[in-house]
Amino acid sequence: MGEFQLIERLTPFLAASADDVPVGHGDDAAVVEVDGRWVCVTVDVLVDGVHFRPDVSSMADVGWKAVAVGVSDIAAMGARPSAAVVGLARPGSLPESRVEELYAGMHAACRRWGVRLVGGDTVSAGALALSVTALGQVAPHRAVTRAGARPGDRLVLVGSLGAAAAAVALLERDMEVDEPLLAAHRRPRALPAAGQALARHGASALIDVSDGLGRDLAHVCAASGVRASVEAAALSLAEGVEEAAEALGVDVWDLACGGGEDFALLAAVPARGAAAAAAAAGASEGVPAAVVGTVVARDGDETAPRVALTLPDGSVRTLDGLGYDHYRRHEEAP
Amino acid sequence: MGEFQLIERLTPFLAASADDVPVGHGDDAAVVEVDGRWVCVTVDVLVDGVHFRPDVSSMADVGWKAVAVGVSDIAAMGARPSAAVVGLARPGSLPESRVEELYAGMHAACRRWGVRLVGGDTVSAGALALSVTALGQVAPHRAVTRAGARPGDRLVLVGSLGAAAAAVALLERDMEVDEPLLAAHRRPRALPAAGQALARHGASALIDVSDGLGRDLAHVCAASGVRASVEAAALSLAEGVEEAAEALGVDVWDLACGGGEDFALLAAVPARGAAAAAAAAGASEGVPAAVVGTVVARDGDETAPRVALTLPDGSVRTLDGLGYDHYRRHEEAP
Numbered sequence: 001m002g003e004f005q006l007i008e009r010l011t012p013f014l015a016a017s018a019d020d021v022p023v024g025h026g027d028d029a030a031v032v033e034v035d036g037r038w039v040c041v042t043v044d045v046l047v048d049g050v051h052f053r054p055d056v057s058s059m060a061d062v063g064w065k066a067v068a069v070g071v072s073d074i075a076a077m078g079a080r081p082s083a084a085v086v087g088l089a090r091p092g093s094l095p096e097s098r099v100e101e102l103y104a105g106m107h108a109a110c111r112r113w114g115v116r117l118v119g120g121d122t123v124s125a126g127a128l129a130l131s132v133t134a135l136g137q138v139a140p141h142r143a144v145t146r147a148g149a150r151p152g153d154r155l156v157l158v159g160s161l162g163a164a165a166a167a168v169a170l171l172e173r174d175m176e177v178d179e180p181l182l183a184a185h186r187r188p189r190a191l192p193a194a195g196q197a198l199a200r201h202g203a204s205a206l207i208d209v210s211d212g213l214g215r216d217l218a219h220v221c222a223a224s225g226v227r228a229s230v231e232a233a234a235l236s237l238a239e240g241v242e243e244a245a246e247a248l249g250v251d252v253w254d255l256a257c258g259g260g261e262d263f264a265l266l267a268a269v270p271a272r273g274a275a276a277a278a279a280a281a282g283a284s285e286g287v288p289a290a291v292v293g294t295v296v297a298r299d300g301d302e303t304a305p306r307v308a309l310t311l312p313d314g315s316v317r318t319l320d321g322l323g324y325d326h327y328r329r330h331e332e333a334p
Numbered sequence: 335m336g337e338f339q340l341i342e343r344l345t346p347f348l349a350a351s352a353d354d355v356p357v358g359h360g361d362d363a364a365v366v367e368v369d370g371r372w373v374c375v376t377v378d379v380l381v382d383g384v385h386f387r388p389d390v391s392s393m394a395d396v397g398w399k400a401v402a403v404g405v406s407d408i409a410a411m412g413a414r415p416s417a418a419v420v421g422l423a424r425p426g427s428l429p430e431s432r433v434e435e436l437y438a439g440m441h442a443a444c445r446r447w448g449v450r451l452v453g454g455d456t457v458s459a460g461a462l463a464l465s466v467t468a469l470g471q472v473a474p475h476r477a478v479t480r481a482g483a484r485p486g487d488r489l490v491l492v493g494s495l496g497a498a499a500a501a502v503a504l505l506e507r508d509m510e511v512d513e514p515l516l517a518a519h520r521r522p523r524a525l526p527a528a529g530q531a532l533a534r535h536g537a538s539a540l541i542d543v544s545d546g547l548g549r550d551l552a553h554v555c556a557a558s559g560v561r562a563s564v565e566a567a568a569l570s571l572a573e574g575v576e577e578a579a580e581a582l583g584v585d586v587w588d589l590a591c592g593g594g595e596d597f598a599l600l601a602a603v604p605a606r607g608a609a610a611a612a613a614a615a616g617a618s619e620g621v622p623a624a625v626v627g628t629v630v631a632r633d634g635d636e637t638a639p640r641v642a643l644t645l646p647d648g649s650v651r652t653l654d655g656l657g658y659d660h661y662r663r664h665e666e667a668p
Contacts, residue, residue, distance in 0.1 A: 006456060009434055013441035015450040030452035032417040034471045035371045043467060045421040047459040083366040087379040087465030100343055107347035116349040118364035122340060125381040127460035131421030133377060133467035137368045
């Protein structure tokens with residue numbers, strides 16, 4: 001059973017959107033109302049061997065990444081990250097000095113994005129598991145969910161694709177990994193200023209690319225009841241991804257659109273404002289940003305691919321079924 | 335290294351109280367400001383073998399307990415619990431049906447206390463670890479911390495002591511455990527209505543009794559710069575605790591004041607309003623509540639016990655050093 005099948009079974013126990021829960025479970029973050037104000041909340045769990053390898057990432061890297069993942073979820077609501085708390089299950093064999101390193105990494109990431117690390121609970125356990133809950137704030141009724149994309153909207157991608165996936169694939173085969181790729185895996189960068197810029201520029205839907213462009217764009221399509229068409233030539237590939245794909249002998253688009261943990265932001269924006277939204281979002285973070293595709297009506301045709309990718313040679317392929325499922329991956333390769 | 339020594343090493347990485355963080359780390363919950371409103375946030379991690387035994391607690395019990403622990407922390411700020419998110423690291427060997435049970439238990443506890451379970455992250459891992467982050471709301475400047483107790487204030491205890499500790503001690507020795515004791519361990523009861531009642535009645539300090547009365551009252555004393563004196567005869571022992579102490583051959587006050595997870599609430603209240611505060615808080619939850627002691631000035635005497643317990647026979651003993659340290663316990667008995 002993959003991650004999404006399990007989530008479906010657990011859905012009856014989770015709060016759907018309602019008056020006091022403006023955005024329920026199932027988006028990048030939930031939104032709860034506090035006395036008229038909107039508070040975003042998201043939790044992510046990182047575990048040894050699934051989200052990081054202790055021989056590749058230092059404890060400080062792991063701490064950084066845990067915060068970055070949460071900040072990226074808050075960014076994907078168009079919200080401003082503000083605070084975080086950490087729950088740590090640590091094996092007795094992990095020295096205190098390494099717990100300190102982990103906290104130092106979280107602290108550094110929190111400083112980077114203006115987040116207050118306000119508390120934590122550390123308990124001894126059989127294996128290392130780190131959960132970070134991030135909070136953010138957004139003006140009432142201004143959170144951008146996955147559900148608002150409309151046919152005709154343009155797709156805006158902020159950030160680059162494939163670096164972390166390339167690093168992981170190269171590491172898995174014991175091949176050499178260039179530093180920039182490794183850095184993307186170890187210390188991913190969240191883009192909260194870009195998320196807020198996209199929201200200000202009228203984004204109708206927003207998600208962070210954490211499971212691969214194919215899978216995450218499919219989430220937007222499912223939530224919005226639309227399809228999408230992406231131009232491969234418009235996608236910004238991270239430096240070194242093409243070379244990595246060649247070295248690995250894999251298709252570069254499979255690698256760039258199917259790999260996880262880019263933490264780029266993908267928005268749907270009404271066509272008129274899309275170019276300006278991309279420019280503002282890219283400038284806010286100093287990262288590549290571009291209009292990369294179009295939202296298309298579903299038209300009741302369930303056989304058509306949900307997400308179509310037009311390659312530079314003009315041929316069209318689907319991105320459906322591509323993407324990273326942490327859960328399935330682990331289950332299949334215990 | 336015990337829990338509190340580790341926390342001390344991690345303190346430099348955590349946000350202290352400041353303008354946008356009205357209450358930083360180190361209290362039952364932190365408080366962050368969201369656009370003028372106050373939001374309480376707390377995280378607790380439960381792990382197999384430390385906080386529960388799979389042969390004693392069902393997965394639904396574990397889920398219930400995880401939520402109760404968080405709600406109790408919110409209650410201990412005088413706040414109203416509102417929402418929760420869960421991070422679950424689950425071993426691949428745990429069937430989906432048991433993950434569902436866990437969520438059902440969380441759902442039931444959330445319903446019990448009016449909390450919305452708005453999201454979660456479930457990942458496969460080597461061992462079971464469950465983190466619940468609870469949010470609550472409180473009027474600005476009305477959160478009750480551990481730090482406000484003043485000499486002359488009375489101590490108010492809401493709820494009963496010793497049931498969960500008795501259950502755990504009996505289980506550890508493979509002795510018979512009566513159902514009410516077992517229920518206190520499996521499905522603890524948080525007291526958020528009492529916490530809010532104590533706050534309304536002017537509580538100057540508030541904590542939940544999760545590590546034993548001795549240890550938790552010592553936290554209040556340390557944070558407030560005071561000492562405390564407790565009358566044993568005024569303490570409400572849970573039904574069956576005296577019998578359990580006898581069967582175990584341990585001192586009943588050691589068991590009742592040194593055991594963890596009562597989730598009673600302990601407040602300091604200015605003397606004039608203490609009896610009314612106790613009455614209101616007890617009535618709000620239908621549980622025992624009483625004035626049980628007095629806050630005393632420290633007077634610079636560092637050799638005097640921080641927490642003194644006057645026994646029914648008039649003799650006085652200290653509760654210092656008594657209490658439950660999850661961390662140390664696990665480290666010492668791996």
